[in-house]
Amino acid sequence: xxxxxxxxxxxxxxxxxxxxxxxxxxxxxxxxxxxxxxxxxxxxxxxxxxxxxxxxxxxxxxxxxxxxxxxxxxxxxxxxxxxxxxxxxxxxxxxxxxxxxxxxxxxxxxxxxxxxxxxxxxxxxxxxxxxxxxxxxxxxxxxxxxxxxxxxxxxxxxxxxxxxxxxxxxxxxxxxxxxxxxxxxxxxxxxxxxxxxxxxxxxxxxxxxxxxx
Amino acid sequence: xxxxxxxxxxxxxxxxxxxxxxxxxxxxxxxxxxxxxxxxxxxxxxxxxxxxxxxxxxxxxxxxxxxxxxxxxxxxxxxxxxxxxxxxxxxxxxxxxxxxxxxxxxxxxxxxxxxxxxxxxxxxxxxxxxxxxxxxxxxxxxxxxxxxxxxxxxxxxxxxxxxxxxxxxxxxxxxxxxxxxxxxxxxxxx
Numbered sequence: 001x002x003x004x005x006x007x008x009x010x011x012x013x014x015x016x017x018x019x020x021x022x023x024x025x026x027x028x029x030x031x032x033x034x035x036x037x038x039x040x041x042x043x044x045x046x047x048x049x050x051x052x053x054x055x056x057x058x059x060x061x062x063x064x065x066x067x068x069x070x071x072x073x074x075x076x077x078x079x080x081x082x083x084x085x086x087x088x089x090x091x092x093x094x095x096x097x098x099x100x101x102x103x104x105x106x107x108x109x110x111x112x113x114x115x116x117x118x119x120x121x122x123x124x125x126x127x128x129x130x131x132x133x134x135x136x137x138x139x140x141x142x143x144x145x146x147x148x149x150x151x152x153x154x155x156x157x158x159x160x161x162x163x164x165x166x167x168x169x170x171x172x173x174x175x176x177x178x179x180x181x182x183x184x185x186x187x188x189x190x191x192x193x194x195x196x197x198x199x200x201x202x203x204x205x206x207x208x209x210x211x212x213x
Numbered sequence: 214x215x216x217x218x219x220x221x222x223x224x225x226x227x228x229x230x231x232x233x234x235x236x237x238x239x240x241x242x243x244x245x246x247x248x249x250x251x252x253x254x255x256x257x258x259x260x261x262x263x264x265x266x267x268x269x270x271x272x273x274x275x276x277x278x279x280x281x282x283x284x285x286x287x288x289x290x291x292x293x294x295x296x297x298x299x300x301x302x303x304x305x306x307x308x309x310x311x312x313x314x315x316x317x318x319x320x321x322x323x324x325x326x327x328x329x330x331x332x333x334x335x336x337x338x339x340x341x342x343x344x345x346x347x348x349x350x351x352x353x354x355x356x357x358x359x360x361x362x363x364x365x366x367x368x369x370x371x372x373x374x375x376x377x378x379x380x381x382x383x384x385x386x387x388x389x390x391x392x393x394x395x396x397x398x399x400x401x402x403x
Contacts, residue, residue: 001345003338006276007249010283013363013370016240064397083288084305085297132403153285155305212309213285213396 018171022082025148026075032167033141037175040137046180049181059183060194062105066188069098070109071170078145078167082152088159095166099193106185116188127191136197138165142199146210154211162208164198169196216340226255226331231295238286252299253279254334259303261335270310272339278306280396300330309400348398356391359384 001009029057041047048125073094080086108116145164154160173192182188230251237245256275264271289298314315349357362373363384374381 001264001341001349003253003272003276003279003341004250004346006279007246007253009360009364010239010279010392011242011246011249012365014237014240014242014245014283014368017238019238019287020221048253083290083293083298084285084292085299087292153281153288153302153305157300212400213281213391 016208022079022152025151026078028144028166029144029148030075030141030171033144034175035136035174036140036144037137038178040140041175041179043068043177044136045133047178047199048181051178054183055194056165056182057183059185060177062102062185063177063183064174065193066098066102067170067173067192071167073098074170075165076168077163078149078160081154082149082161084155088145094168096105097181099189102185102189106189116195118186121184121186121188124184124187124191126180126182127187128178130180130182131195131198132186134172134176134211135198136172137176138196138199141168142202146203146206149211150213155205157211158204158205159207160211161205163203164207165201165203166196167201168203169199172196172199181188182195211213227296230255230331231291234286234289234295235291238289238291249279249283252282252336253338254336255299255331256303257338258333258335259300259330259371260307263307264351268339268343270343273343274306274310274343275338276343276345277310277399278303280392280399281306283398284392293392295332303330341384343399343402345395345399348395348402351398352391352394355379355383356387356394359387360395361393 003027048054073091076094077088077091080088110121111122117199145168146161149160149164173196176192176195182191228391230248233244233248233251235265241264243346256278257271257287260274260278261268262270264274285302289295349360352360356364358377359379362368362376363370368376370381370384373379374384
Protein backbone atom coordinates (compact mmCIF):
# COMPACT_ATOMS: atom_id res chain seq x y z
CA UNK A 1 0.00 0.00 0.00
CA UNK A 2 1.40 3.39 -0.94
CA UNK A 3 1.61 6.08 1.72
CA UNK A 4 -0.91 8.27 -0.08
CA UNK A 5 -3.37 5.38 -0.17
CA UNK A 6 -2.83 4.86 3.55
CA UNK A 7 -3.49 8.56 4.18
CA UNK A 8 -6.69 8.43 2.13
CA UNK A 9 -7.76 5.31 4.01
CA UNK A 10 -7.09 6.83 7.43
CA UNK A 11 -8.90 10.06 6.58
CA UNK A 12 -11.93 8.44 4.96
CA UNK A 13 -14.85 8.24 7.34
CA UNK A 14 -12.63 9.22 10.27
CA UNK A 15 -15.34 11.40 11.80
CA UNK A 16 -14.89 13.51 14.89
CA UNK A 17 -12.46 12.25 17.52
CA UNK A 18 -13.56 11.92 21.12
CA UNK A 19 -11.63 14.38 23.25
CA UNK A 20 -12.72 13.12 26.66
CA UNK A 21 -11.33 9.59 26.36
CA UNK A 22 -8.73 10.07 29.10
CA UNK A 23 -11.23 11.48 31.59
CA UNK A 24 -13.78 8.74 30.92
CA UNK A 25 -11.32 5.87 31.07
CA UNK A 26 -9.52 7.03 34.22
CA UNK A 27 -12.73 7.98 36.01
CA UNK A 28 -14.11 4.51 35.31
CA UNK A 29 -10.89 2.73 36.30
CA UNK A 30 -10.40 4.73 39.49
CA UNK A 31 -14.06 4.34 40.46
CA UNK A 32 -14.08 0.58 39.90
CA UNK A 33 -10.72 0.23 41.66
CA UNK A 34 -11.85 2.24 44.68
CA UNK A 35 -15.12 0.31 45.05
CA UNK A 36 -13.33 -3.02 44.69
CA UNK A 37 -10.71 -2.01 47.28
CA UNK A 38 -13.45 -0.92 49.72
CA UNK A 39 -15.38 -4.17 49.20
CA UNK A 40 -12.25 -6.29 49.62
CA UNK A 41 -11.34 -4.37 52.76
CA UNK A 42 -14.82 -4.79 54.25
CA UNK A 43 -15.04 -8.48 53.31
CA UNK A 44 -11.52 -9.67 54.17
CA UNK A 45 -10.35 -7.30 56.90
CA UNK A 46 -13.35 -5.45 58.30
CA UNK A 47 -13.73 -1.79 59.18
CA UNK A 48 -11.96 -0.98 62.42
CA UNK A 49 -14.58 -1.22 65.22
CA UNK A 50 -13.61 2.10 66.81
CA UNK A 51 -13.80 4.07 63.54
CA UNK A 52 -16.27 6.54 65.03
CA UNK A 53 -13.70 7.51 67.68
CA UNK A 54 -10.76 7.36 65.31
CA UNK A 55 -12.28 10.00 63.02
CA UNK A 56 -12.11 12.44 65.94
CA UNK A 57 -8.31 12.15 66.07
CA UNK A 58 -6.24 14.61 64.00
CA UNK A 59 -3.77 11.87 63.02
CA UNK A 60 -6.54 9.94 61.26
CA UNK A 61 -7.04 12.92 58.98
CA UNK A 62 -3.31 13.46 58.56
CA UNK A 63 -3.15 9.90 57.27
CA UNK A 64 -6.09 10.45 54.91
CA UNK A 65 -4.56 13.72 53.70
CA UNK A 66 -1.21 12.03 53.08
CA UNK A 67 -2.74 9.22 51.05
CA UNK A 68 -5.20 11.55 49.32
CA UNK A 69 -2.43 13.96 48.29
CA UNK A 70 -0.43 11.06 46.84
CA UNK A 71 -3.51 9.84 44.99
CA UNK A 72 -4.12 13.29 43.50
CA UNK A 73 -0.47 13.77 42.51
CA UNK A 74 -0.19 10.33 40.95
CA UNK A 75 -3.43 10.94 39.03
CA UNK A 76 -1.89 14.10 37.58
CA UNK A 77 1.25 12.11 36.70
CA UNK A 78 -0.86 9.38 35.09
CA UNK A 79 -2.78 11.89 32.98
CA UNK A 80 0.38 13.66 31.85
CA UNK A 81 2.24 10.45 31.06
CA UNK A 82 -0.72 9.24 28.98
CA UNK A 83 -0.21 11.85 26.28
CA UNK A 84 2.80 11.91 23.96
CA UNK A 85 4.99 14.97 24.39
CA UNK A 86 3.55 16.16 27.71
CA UNK A 87 6.19 16.56 30.39
CA UNK A 88 5.71 15.53 34.01
CA UNK A 89 6.50 19.15 35.03
CA UNK A 90 5.45 19.80 38.62
CA UNK A 91 3.86 16.39 39.09
CA UNK A 92 7.10 14.93 40.47
CA UNK A 93 7.34 17.68 43.11
CA UNK A 94 3.67 17.13 43.95
CA UNK A 95 4.47 13.45 44.54
CA UNK A 96 7.47 14.20 46.73
CA UNK A 97 5.79 16.89 48.85
CA UNK A 98 3.38 14.71 50.90
CA UNK A 99 6.12 12.14 51.55
CA UNK A 100 8.59 14.76 52.73
CA UNK A 101 5.94 16.46 54.88
CA UNK A 102 4.98 13.20 56.55
CA UNK A 103 8.63 12.26 57.09
CA UNK A 104 9.26 15.64 58.73
CA UNK A 105 6.33 15.01 61.06
CA UNK A 106 7.62 11.48 61.75
CA UNK A 107 11.09 12.82 62.59
CA UNK A 108 9.53 15.29 64.99
CA UNK A 109 7.47 12.58 66.68
CA UNK A 110 10.50 10.29 66.98
CA UNK A 111 12.69 13.08 68.33
CA UNK A 112 10.22 13.85 71.09
CA UNK A 113 9.62 10.23 72.05
CA UNK A 114 11.56 8.23 74.64
CA UNK A 115 14.08 5.82 73.22
CA UNK A 116 11.97 2.90 74.45
CA UNK A 117 8.87 4.08 72.56
CA UNK A 118 10.57 4.56 69.23
CA UNK A 119 10.43 0.95 68.09
CA UNK A 120 6.72 0.93 68.83
CA UNK A 121 6.22 4.13 66.81
CA UNK A 122 8.09 2.66 63.86
CA UNK A 123 6.63 -0.83 63.82
CA UNK A 124 3.19 -0.43 65.42
CA UNK A 125 1.22 -3.68 65.75
CA UNK A 126 0.84 -4.54 62.11
CA UNK A 127 4.03 -3.73 60.22
CA UNK A 128 4.37 -7.32 59.03
CA UNK A 129 1.02 -7.36 57.24
CA UNK A 130 0.28 -3.72 56.40
CA UNK A 131 2.25 -3.38 53.12
CA UNK A 132 1.03 -6.70 51.76
CA UNK A 133 -2.63 -6.19 52.62
CA UNK A 134 -2.43 -2.74 51.08
CA UNK A 135 -0.88 -4.17 47.92
CA UNK A 136 -3.58 -6.85 47.83
CA UNK A 137 -6.33 -4.21 47.97
CA UNK A 138 -4.66 -2.34 45.12
CA UNK A 139 -4.88 -5.27 42.68
CA UNK A 140 -8.28 -4.42 41.09
CA UNK A 141 -7.39 -0.73 40.68
CA UNK A 142 -4.01 -1.74 39.30
CA UNK A 143 -5.56 -3.88 36.57
CA UNK A 144 -8.24 -1.28 35.79
CA UNK A 145 -5.75 1.59 35.54
CA UNK A 146 -3.39 -0.32 33.27
CA UNK A 147 -6.39 -1.11 31.07
CA UNK A 148 -7.29 2.60 30.99
CA UNK A 149 -3.72 3.57 30.17
CA UNK A 150 -3.57 0.98 27.42
CA UNK A 151 -6.17 3.09 25.60
CA UNK A 152 -3.93 6.15 25.73
CA UNK A 153 -0.46 6.61 24.28
CA UNK A 154 2.23 6.64 26.98
CA UNK A 155 5.73 6.94 25.53
CA UNK A 156 7.69 6.36 28.77
CA UNK A 157 6.27 2.99 29.56
CA UNK A 158 8.06 2.09 32.79
CA UNK A 159 7.38 5.50 34.30
CA UNK A 160 3.76 5.45 33.15
CA UNK A 161 3.28 1.97 34.60
CA UNK A 162 4.83 3.10 37.88
CA UNK A 163 2.50 6.12 38.09
CA UNK A 164 -0.55 3.93 37.42
CA UNK A 165 0.67 1.46 40.06
CA UNK A 166 1.21 4.22 42.60
CA UNK A 167 -2.28 5.59 41.96
CA UNK A 168 -3.76 2.12 42.50
CA UNK A 169 -1.76 1.88 45.74
CA UNK A 170 -2.99 5.26 46.96
CA UNK A 171 -6.59 4.34 46.16
CA UNK A 172 -6.14 1.08 48.07
CA UNK A 173 -4.52 2.94 50.99
CA UNK A 174 -7.62 5.13 51.32
CA UNK A 175 -9.75 2.00 51.73
CA UNK A 176 -7.18 0.36 53.98
CA UNK A 177 -7.19 3.42 56.29
CA UNK A 178 -10.72 2.50 57.36
CA UNK A 179 -9.46 -0.85 58.64
CA UNK A 180 -5.94 -0.07 59.82
CA UNK A 181 -5.48 0.61 63.56
CA UNK A 182 -2.17 2.47 63.11
CA UNK A 183 -2.11 6.26 63.39
CA UNK A 184 1.53 7.13 64.08
CA UNK A 185 3.36 9.21 61.48
CA UNK A 186 6.57 7.07 61.51
CA UNK A 187 4.54 3.92 60.84
CA UNK A 188 2.58 5.48 57.97
CA UNK A 189 5.69 7.06 56.51
CA UNK A 190 7.32 3.65 56.21
CA UNK A 191 4.76 0.89 55.87
CA UNK A 192 2.01 2.66 53.95
CA UNK A 193 4.64 3.97 51.59
CA UNK A 194 6.10 0.48 51.07
CA UNK A 195 2.59 -0.85 50.50
CA UNK A 196 1.98 1.74 47.78
CA UNK A 197 5.41 1.19 46.26
CA UNK A 198 4.70 -2.51 45.71
CA UNK A 199 2.10 -1.90 42.94
CA UNK A 200 4.21 1.04 41.69
CA UNK A 201 7.18 -1.30 41.22
CA UNK A 202 4.96 -3.90 39.58
CA UNK A 203 3.73 -1.20 37.21
CA UNK A 204 7.26 -0.14 36.34
CA UNK A 205 8.15 -3.75 35.53
CA UNK A 206 4.98 -4.59 33.61
CA UNK A 207 4.54 -1.23 31.83
CA UNK A 208 7.08 -1.80 29.04
CA UNK A 209 5.39 -5.08 28.21
CA UNK A 210 1.71 -4.26 28.67
CA UNK A 211 1.50 -0.65 27.53
CA UNK A 212 3.16 -0.85 24.11
CA UNK A 213 1.26 0.54 21.14
CA UNK B 214 21.43 34.65 14.07
CA UNK B 215 20.37 32.19 11.43
CA UNK B 216 17.88 30.61 13.80
CA UNK B 217 15.28 33.31 13.37
CA UNK B 218 14.02 32.43 9.89
CA UNK B 219 13.99 28.74 10.79
CA UNK B 220 11.96 29.37 13.91
CA UNK B 221 9.60 31.63 12.02
CA UNK B 222 9.02 28.95 9.44
CA UNK B 223 8.53 26.42 12.19
CA UNK B 224 5.97 28.50 13.97
CA UNK B 225 4.07 29.08 10.76
CA UNK B 226 4.22 25.36 9.97
CA UNK B 227 3.12 24.45 13.47
CA UNK B 228 0.15 26.81 13.39
CA UNK B 229 -0.96 25.69 9.96
CA UNK B 230 -0.71 21.99 10.74
CA UNK B 231 -2.35 22.45 14.10
CA UNK B 232 -5.29 24.24 12.57
CA UNK B 233 -5.73 21.40 10.07
CA UNK B 234 -5.56 18.80 12.83
CA UNK B 235 -8.00 20.61 15.10
CA UNK B 236 -10.48 20.91 12.23
CA UNK B 237 -9.86 17.29 11.34
CA UNK B 238 -10.49 16.16 14.92
CA UNK B 239 -13.78 18.06 14.83
CA UNK B 240 -14.81 15.85 11.91
CA UNK B 241 -13.68 17.73 8.79
CA UNK B 242 -12.43 14.95 6.53
CA UNK B 243 -10.58 17.04 3.90
CA UNK B 244 -8.74 19.04 6.59
CA UNK B 245 -7.73 15.81 8.29
CA UNK B 246 -6.47 14.34 5.03
CA UNK B 247 -4.48 17.52 4.31
CA UNK B 248 -3.03 17.30 7.81
CA UNK B 249 -1.90 13.69 7.33
CA UNK B 250 -0.49 14.47 3.91
CA UNK B 251 1.57 17.40 5.15
CA UNK B 252 2.57 15.55 8.29
CA UNK B 253 3.82 12.60 6.24
CA UNK B 254 6.32 14.89 4.48
CA UNK B 255 7.63 16.13 7.84
CA UNK B 256 7.80 12.61 9.24
CA UNK B 257 9.66 11.42 6.15
CA UNK B 258 12.31 14.15 6.50
CA UNK B 259 12.58 13.55 10.25
CA UNK B 260 12.98 9.79 9.86
CA UNK B 261 15.22 9.97 6.81
CA UNK B 262 17.74 12.03 8.79
CA UNK B 263 17.70 9.52 11.61
CA UNK B 264 17.76 6.41 9.48
CA UNK B 265 20.50 7.59 7.15
CA UNK B 266 21.98 4.12 7.18
CA UNK B 267 18.66 2.37 6.67
CA UNK B 268 17.03 4.37 3.85
CA UNK B 269 14.86 1.41 2.84
CA UNK B 270 13.13 1.42 6.21
CA UNK B 271 12.07 5.06 6.10
CA UNK B 272 8.78 4.68 4.24
CA UNK B 273 7.68 1.74 6.39
CA UNK B 274 8.29 3.82 9.48
CA UNK B 275 6.49 6.82 7.97
CA UNK B 276 3.46 4.59 7.46
CA UNK B 277 3.75 3.11 10.93
CA UNK B 278 3.95 6.60 12.45
CA UNK B 279 0.95 7.83 10.44
CA UNK B 280 -1.06 4.86 11.64
CA UNK B 281 0.01 5.64 15.21
CA UNK B 282 -0.89 9.31 14.86
CA UNK B 283 -4.32 8.29 13.60
CA UNK B 284 -4.94 5.63 16.24
CA UNK B 285 -3.80 7.92 19.05
CA UNK B 286 -5.36 11.14 17.77
CA UNK B 287 -7.66 11.27 20.80
CA UNK B 288 -4.57 11.86 22.97
CA UNK B 289 -3.86 15.23 21.37
CA UNK B 290 -4.79 18.13 23.59
CA UNK B 291 -5.34 21.34 21.60
CA UNK B 292 -3.62 23.29 24.37
CA UNK B 293 -0.42 21.39 23.69
CA UNK B 294 2.22 22.25 21.04
CA UNK B 295 1.61 19.99 18.07
CA UNK B 296 5.35 19.69 17.49
CA UNK B 297 5.90 18.08 20.89
CA UNK B 298 3.06 15.60 20.35
CA UNK B 299 4.18 14.57 16.87
CA UNK B 300 7.81 14.44 17.91
CA UNK B 301 7.02 12.19 20.87
CA UNK B 302 5.02 9.78 18.69
CA UNK B 303 7.62 9.67 15.90
CA UNK B 304 10.44 9.20 18.39
CA UNK B 305 8.55 6.48 20.24
CA UNK B 306 7.97 4.60 16.99
CA UNK B 307 11.56 5.11 15.90
CA UNK B 308 12.99 3.88 19.20
CA UNK B 309 10.56 0.97 19.21
CA UNK B 310 11.70 0.08 15.69
CA UNK B 311 15.37 0.34 16.57
CA UNK B 312 14.85 -1.73 19.66
CA UNK B 313 13.13 -4.36 17.58
CA UNK B 314 16.14 -4.48 15.35
CA UNK B 315 18.28 -4.55 18.49
CA UNK B 316 20.89 -2.45 16.81
CA UNK B 317 21.71 0.60 18.83
CA UNK B 318 24.47 1.99 16.66
CA UNK B 319 22.16 3.22 13.93
CA UNK B 320 21.24 6.52 15.54
CA UNK B 321 23.02 9.14 13.51
CA UNK B 322 21.42 12.15 15.08
CA UNK B 323 20.23 13.38 18.45
CA UNK B 324 16.71 12.36 19.37
CA UNK B 325 16.14 15.14 21.81
CA UNK B 326 15.52 18.19 19.72
CA UNK B 327 11.79 18.85 19.89
CA UNK B 328 11.90 21.57 17.32
CA UNK B 329 13.27 19.53 14.48
CA UNK B 330 10.33 17.44 13.44
CA UNK B 331 8.44 20.17 11.61
CA UNK B 332 11.50 22.06 10.42
CA UNK B 333 11.81 20.36 7.09
CA UNK B 334 9.67 18.33 4.77
CA UNK B 335 10.18 15.66 2.17
CA UNK B 336 7.16 15.06 0.00
CA UNK B 337 8.91 12.45 -2.11
CA UNK B 338 7.51 9.15 -0.90
CA UNK B 339 9.77 6.17 -1.32
CA UNK B 340 8.48 2.65 -1.71
CA UNK B 341 7.20 0.97 1.40
CA UNK B 342 8.62 -2.51 1.73
CA UNK B 343 6.02 -3.83 4.08
CA UNK B 344 2.63 -4.03 2.42
CA UNK B 345 -0.10 -2.85 4.76
CA UNK B 346 -2.74 -4.23 2.39
CA UNK B 347 -1.36 -7.71 2.95
CA UNK B 348 -1.40 -7.25 6.74
CA UNK B 349 -4.95 -5.96 6.44
CA UNK B 350 -5.94 -9.26 4.83
CA UNK B 351 -4.78 -11.07 7.94
CA UNK B 352 -7.28 -9.30 10.21
CA UNK B 353 -10.39 -11.16 11.32
CA UNK B 354 -13.46 -10.54 9.16
CA UNK B 355 -15.38 -8.46 11.71
CA UNK B 356 -12.51 -5.92 11.54
CA UNK B 357 -11.33 -6.35 7.96
CA UNK B 358 -14.70 -5.93 6.27
CA UNK B 359 -15.69 -2.71 8.09
CA UNK B 360 -12.26 -1.24 7.25
CA UNK B 361 -12.54 -2.16 3.58
CA UNK B 362 -16.13 -0.92 3.27
CA UNK B 363 -15.83 2.27 5.33
CA UNK B 364 -12.22 3.33 4.97
CA UNK B 365 -11.26 2.08 1.50
CA UNK B 366 -14.53 2.04 -0.43
CA UNK B 367 -15.75 5.12 1.42
CA UNK B 368 -19.24 3.85 2.30
CA UNK B 369 -21.01 5.36 5.27
CA UNK B 370 -21.23 3.51 8.56
CA UNK B 371 -25.02 3.35 8.18
CA UNK B 372 -24.78 1.75 4.73
CA UNK B 373 -22.20 -0.79 5.85
CA UNK B 374 -24.18 -1.66 8.96
CA UNK B 375 -27.27 -2.31 6.87
CA UNK B 376 -25.43 -4.30 4.20
CA UNK B 377 -23.56 -6.45 6.69
CA UNK B 378 -26.40 -6.89 9.15
CA UNK B 379 -24.32 -5.40 11.95
CA UNK B 380 -25.15 -2.58 14.32
CA UNK B 381 -23.59 0.80 13.55
CA UNK B 382 -21.54 0.69 16.72
CA UNK B 383 -20.23 -2.78 15.77
CA UNK B 384 -19.02 -1.34 12.45
CA UNK B 385 -17.32 1.59 14.22
CA UNK B 386 -15.74 -0.72 16.80
CA UNK B 387 -14.59 -3.01 13.99
CA UNK B 388 -12.84 -0.14 12.23
CA UNK B 389 -11.33 1.20 15.46
CA UNK B 390 -10.07 -2.13 16.76
CA UNK B 391 -9.02 -3.23 13.28
CA UNK B 392 -6.71 -0.24 12.86
CA UNK B 393 -5.21 -0.90 16.30
CA UNK B 394 -4.75 -4.56 15.39
CA UNK B 395 -3.14 -3.46 12.14
CA UNK B 396 -0.64 -1.35 14.10
CA UNK B 397 0.12 -4.38 16.29
CA UNK B 398 0.68 -6.52 13.19
CA UNK B 399 3.04 -3.87 11.83
CA UNK B 400 5.06 -4.13 15.05
CA UNK B 401 5.21 -7.91 14.85
CA UNK B 402 6.12 -7.92 11.17
CA UNK B 403 9.61 -6.63 11.82
